[in-house]
Amino acid sequence: MRIVLVCLALIGGLALPAPVLADSNSEPVDAFSLREMADFSKQIEQELASRGAYVAMVFRTGRDRSELPGDIRYTHGAFWVYAPVPTLGGGTQYGYAVYNLYHEIDPVTLSGLYQDWPLDFTRGDTVGQVGVIIPNREMQNRILDVIASPYFEALHNPDYSLLSNPADGRFQNCTEFMLDVVSSAIWQTASREQIKVNIEAYFRPTRVQLNPFQRFFAPLADPRLRFDDQRNGIRTATFSSLADFMLAFDLADEDQIFEIDAPYSQAEDIVYLGGEAAATAAD
């Protein structure tokens, strides 16, 4: 492994997260205090609830942005769903349940669907900032219909790739899964084949620039990087490409695509521009 890393350093450095190369399946380390992360999780919930969101798509980064390739801004996304949540005292309170696709600890090339909670989400955040897309009411209802149905699991492909091609069904990551759920809600189908055809036609993925050396060595260093589904460059779904897609087809309003900063955040704010500019500016 050390030899591979040295080789990568010699060829000019790989524009992929260094920790990914070093240890891809380690447990996350909390970047902030538990109290801070709990407050941030509640701050996000309050923002969503104040906007009347029953369903939101929320993104966070588990890596420092200087470690992320190209213009990618977030490393994980999930659906946040407003629901009555049972409390230990036997009561109920309203809050958000979070619907994730996580890759497994071992093997890391497989994923599962896991429902957890806002604090579990913010505990994986390292910059104190999340990206949010709130779909319009019709889309929220449709997405909720999919999440509440067996289609939700049928849309999951457990073969995981960190940079999966959203127009190819071989692999899937968390953001591609979200795109598949949104697509299922739009076209009212659970057929992954049909969804991939439609994504190829209508969705503009984010391009990740890797030179041939990086493309060859990266999968050796991190098994989650599988490029069998990529042709003519690396294409993947991201916060900004999903935001562009939602805007382009009137599935969300521009003022419902935004970022939320924790009080302790040092992250720079990006004003979402919409359209092509956002693909480079906001992700």
Place this chain on the structure above:
Amino acid sequence: MRLLLVSACTFAVYGGAALAQDQQQPANAMEEELSERGVNYARDDSTQDRARNYARDAQRIARRRQDQGEEEDAPLPLGEAVIVDNNRRSGPDN
């Protein structure tokens, strides 16, 4: 189907109780740190049944409020307690 659902619920309750006992120690530590905020723990395991039940509850609430003529961006009521699942599965990037 009804029997299956009842069985699933019963299993979830027992599973939740067992999980709560298993996680007593870390839960206490976390509760201490979050004492000013207030904290609640998920009662049962992370299963698709539980996830789907929350989603169906969400559907019912959304439809009921919309049927009552709720405006699209009307604020939603929110509890103060923080819910956590000690069974963390999240890595840095997923």
